[in-house]
Amino acid sequence: xxxxxxxxxxxxxxxxxxxxxxxxxxxxxxxxxxxxxxxxxxxxxxxxxxxxxxxxxxxxxxxxxxxxxxxxxxxxxxxxxxxxxxxxxxxxxxxxxxxxxxxxxxxxxxxxxxxxxxxxxxxxxxxxxxxxxxxxxxxxxxxxxxxxxxxxxxxxxxxxxxxxxxxxxxxxxxxxxxxxxxxxxxxxxxxxxxxxxxxxxxxxxxxxxxxxxxxxxxxxxxxxxxxxxxxxxxxxxxxxxxxxxxxxxxxxxx
Amino acid sequence: xxxxxxxxxxxxxxxxxxxxxxxxxxxxxxxxxxxxxxxxxxxxxxxxxxxxxxxxxxxxxxxxxxxxxxxxxxxxxxxxxxxxxxxxxxxxxxxxxxxxxxxxxxxxxxxxxxxxxxxxxxxxxxxxxxxxxxxxxxxxxxxxxxxxxxxxxxxxxxxxxxxxxxxxxxxxxxxxxxxxxxxxxxxxxxxxxxxxxxxxxxxxxxxxxxxxxxxxxxxxxxxxxxxxxxxxxxxxxxxxxxxxxxxxxxxxxxxxxxxxxxxxxxxxxxxxxxxxxxxxxxxxxxxxxxxxxxxxxxxxxxxxxxxxxxxxxxxxxxxxxxxxxxxxxxxxxxxxxxxxxxxxxxxxxxxxxxxxxxxxxxxxxxxxxxxxxxxxxxxxxxxxxxxxxxxxxxxxxxxxxxxxxxxxxxxxxxxxxxxxxxxxxxxxxxxxxxxxxxxxxxxxxxxxxxxxxxxxxxxxxxxxxxxxxxxxxxxxxxxxxxxxxxxxxxxxxxxxxxxxxxxxxxxxxxxxxxxxxxxxxxxxxxxxxxxxxxxxxxxxxxxxxxxxxxxxxx
Numbered sequence: 001x002x003x004x005x006x007x008x009x010x011x012x013x014x015x016x017x018x019x020x021x022x023x024x025x026x027x028x029x030x031x032x033x034x035x036x037x038x039x040x041x042x043x044x045x046x047x048x049x050x051x052x053x054x055x056x057x058x059x060x061x062x063x064x065x066x067x068x069x070x071x072x073x074x075x076x077x078x079x080x081x082x083x084x085x086x087x088x089x090x091x092x093x094x095x096x097x098x099x100x101x102x103x104x105x106x107x108x109x110x111x112x113x114x115x116x117x118x119x120x121x122x123x124x125x126x127x128x129x130x131x132x133x134x135x136x137x138x139x140x141x142x143x144x145x146x147x148x149x150x151x152x153x154x155x156x157x158x159x160x161x162x163x164x165x166x167x168x169x170x171x172x173x174x175x176x177x178x179x180x181x182x183x184x185x186x187x188x189x190x191x192x193x194x195x196x197x198x199x200x201x202x203x204x205x206x207x208x209x210x211x212x213x214x215x216x217x218x219x220x221x222x223x224x225x226x227x228x229x230x231x232x233x234x235x236x237x238x239x240x241x242x243x244x245x246x247x248x249x250x251x252x253x254x
Numbered sequence: 255x256x257x258x259x260x261x262x263x264x265x266x267x268x269x270x271x272x273x274x275x276x277x278x279x280x281x282x283x284x285x286x287x288x289x290x291x292x293x294x295x296x297x298x299x300x301x302x303x304x305x306x307x308x309x310x311x312x313x314x315x316x317x318x319x320x321x322x323x324x325x326x327x328x329x330x331x332x333x334x335x336x337x338x339x340x341x342x343x344x345x346x347x348x349x350x351x352x353x354x355x356x357x358x359x360x361x362x363x364x365x366x367x368x369x370x371x372x373x374x375x376x377x378x379x380x381x382x383x384x385x386x387x388x389x390x391x392x393x394x395x396x397x398x399x400x401x402x403x404x405x406x407x408x409x410x411x412x413x414x415x416x417x418x419x420x421x422x423x424x425x426x427x428x429x430x431x432x433x434x435x436x437x438x439x440x441x442x443x444x445x446x447x448x449x450x451x452x453x454x455x456x457x458x459x460x461x462x463x464x465x466x467x468x469x470x471x472x473x474x475x476x477x478x479x480x481x482x483x484x485x486x487x488x489x490x491x492x493x494x495x496x497x498x499x500x501x502x503x504x505x506x507x508x509x510x511x512x513x514x515x516x517x518x519x520x521x522x523x524x525x526x527x528x529x530x531x532x533x534x535x536x537x538x539x540x541x542x543x544x545x546x547x548x549x550x551x552x553x554x555x556x557x558x559x560x561x562x563x564x565x566x567x568x569x570x571x572x573x574x575x576x577x578x579x580x581x582x583x584x585x586x587x588x589x590x591x592x593x594x595x596x597x598x599x600x601x602x603x604x605x606x607x608x609x610x611x612x613x614x615x616x617x618x619x620x621x622x623x624x625x626x627x628x629x630x631x632x633x634x635x636x637x638x639x640x641x642x643x644x645x646x647x648x649x650x651x652x653x654x655x656x657x658x659x660x661x662x663x664x665x666x667x668x669x670x671x672x673x674x675x676x677x678x679x680x681x682x683x684x685x686x687x688x689x690x691x692x693x694x695x696x697x698x699x700x701x702x703x704x705x706x707x708x709x710x711x712x713x714x715x716x717x718x719x720x721x722x723x724x725x726x727x728x729x730x731x732x733x734x735x736x737x738x739x740x741x742x743x744x745x746x747x748x749x750x751x752x753x754x755x756x757x758x759x760x761x762x763x764x765x766x767x768x769x770x771x772x773x774x775x776x777x778x779x780x781x782x783x784x785x786x787x788x789x790x791x792x793x794x795x796x797x798x799x800x801x802x803x804x805x806x807x808x
Binding site: 095096100101102103104119120121122123158160162163164165166167168173175176195218219220221222223229230234235238239241242243245246248249250 | 275276277278279281316317319323324625629633637640641643644645647648650651653654655656657659660683686687690691693694695696697698699700701702705710712713714715716717722723
């Protein structure tokens with residue numbers, strides 16, 4: 001019997017392959033820009049750069065936890081070991097070929113990260129984790145190919161934008177105007193994710209070209225690179241799922 | 255062809271820009287772009303001055319950034335030429351929507367056969383058409399809150415309760431002929447011939463009273479009051495009409511019949527955690543909604559149109575009033591609901607399904623009710639709907655929430671599957687298939703609620719044993735998986751109705767509900783739901799529940 005090889009997502013189209021790449025922990029996300037640790041902390045807005053992490057319980061090694069096989073099996077994250085509080089990062093992704101989508105982000109996180117909790121909606125996607133862990137996660141999410149400076153943005157509240165037409169300068173609409181397109185072509189955060197003004201502008205780099213966006217996107221659109229409404233294999237897979245679930249509920253004793 | 259799209263007219267008016275452009279140019283206009291928001295602001299200032307307590311102040315929104323940083327879109331009520339602002343579709347601002355619900359809540363259907371048996375067999379009274387007409391004369395005096403039998407009794411002001419009355423109906427033409435026109439809901443006149451025949455056969459010789467107590471009463475009390483108020487006045491009218499002893503035990507039989515044995519609540523009571531009495535929206539089954547709405551009477555050959563009127567009615571009642579206010583509160587739920595009955599979008603998607611059904615299956619109600627049919631029509635309608643959002647950025651912006659898109663796309667898919675097969679469970683299956691496909695195609699769906707019921711819905715679609723599921727017509731807002739999720743219930747009502755309208759059934763679940771709400775004397779016209787909502791939005795609807803007779807003039 002051939003060894004089972006996890007496929008992560010059906011299909012051989014560009015979008016399917018991009019989804020597979022984002023979800024497969026063996027494939028690293030491509031780093032496209034540099035955002036300093038301090039700048040990540042500023043955008044998140046949970047603590048001032050350099051400020052100590054607030055804790056909600058003593059470090060685990062001081063707590064004298066009872067013997068437990070699960071505790072032995074699961075290695076705590078650094079934030080958990082330290083007793084950090086849980087904080088969040090939330091992203092909005094435009095439907096005009098942003099590199100990721102809420103569900104793909106959720107699946108990606110579950111495959112690639114530990115100690116996280118995600119929430120998936122249509123217009124925003126949130127991830128929560130212990131504070132020092134979420135900062136590392138957020139840095140990845142800002143620096144790699146799952147982020148596009150004009151079409152993605154971190155928004156804690158007043159998130160609308162994912163489905164709205166783009167501004168004349170190509171940026172996704174944001175009622176709070178947390179980001180702006182600089183004269184140098186870079187996108188800058190001028191407010192943190194919850195909308196509080198920053199003391200300095202934080203660059204997250206230049207928007208990608210339309211061609212590059214189409215190559216990297218994870219949304220199936222008929223006006224995408226392959227002009228296909230959805231990958232045919234994905235469509236058949238969904239039909240199979242729907243049919244199988246229906247039959248199971250019909251009590252066929254299968 | 256762009257010109258063929260039903261939603262283009264609305265989009266062009268809403269955005270006054272190319273509906274296919276991906277660029278928005280009107281940014282940062284604030285609330286001044288909206289007449290309604292300006293009106294609200296003026297009233298906010300006026301009220302604050304008069305009462306000395308601050309109120310509506312749009313500048314506290316987001317610390318000084320008011321609504322309207324993009325276009326504050328007007329809305330076209332689907333199939334009408336009426337445009338209004340979104341605010342006009344909140345039920346607080348729309349008298350027609352209020353009356354829609356008041357009409358249902360204040361209605362109880364009570365059989366007369368039990369009472370007549372008691373009169374004839376136990377009390378030895380003669381029941382004739384003349385006595386029935388006299389009883390109805392007395393009842394229409396008493397039901398609004400007037401005294402019969404008693405002496406020295408307070409009464410309600412007739413001018414405050416002019417919406418209250420009782421009519422009767424029966425499936426027997428001979429009996430119906432003997433009832434005075436003013437008291438009869440005339441099935442033969444109100445329904446197309448084929449529907450009248452079905453209804454009369456189902457109702458038979460039974461005689462039913464359609465009781466509508468005063469709007470003011472249910473607004474002050476609740477839906478549970480309706481049958482109590484009705485039963486008290488029915489019993490008193492019986493005593494008067496048939497000269498009965500007020501203290502005799504047999505009179506209790508009238509009360510029992512009017513409250514229980516022969517009483518048909520439009521909605522059942524709810525369990526403690528959502529506790530409401532009967533005749534409150536949480537207990538109103540989807541099939542009953544399809545009978546309350548009368549559009550299939552008006553459009554017997556256009557079942558899609560009739561189904562969409564049910565969706566409009568259902569989303570307004572279940573989303574805006576039930577979930578949006580009884581169960582939650584605030585204003586957000588209106589935004590979900592209106593997507594299903596504005597801008598001709600759901601209409602466009604649904605009629606695309608109808609065209610496909612006609613071409614592929616040779617007409618409505620002719621496709622086999624199989625999974626293959628669901629997958630075929632489901633794929634066609636789902637991909638069509640989602641591609642429209644891709645092709646028309648203003649359409650996507652109109653339905654800016656994924657929940658709106660999911661609800662509308664799935665409704666069109668579900669209704670299409672129902673129309674094709676004449677089977678509500680096939681329609682429901684289409685709904686859930688849409689949800690799975692939608693999620694995968696765009697990588698997003700709705701709010702968390704769509705992760706609950708829509709990801710496991712395929713599994714319970716065909717589970718119809720009591721503890722596991724139910725035929726869609728018998729499900730309702732309190733069906734376990736449906737109990738807390740906006741953007742679903744009204745659509746389910748439309749899907750269940752579509753299956754029956756497709757095969758020209760005169761009613762979905764209940765012939766007596768269908769006849770009761772056909773009555774043209776009701777304040778709200780249940781055959782023209784969207785037109786009535788539009789009248790409410792334009793402030794042209796006259797509701798019941800008047801209080802100006804007993805308050806100082808402004």
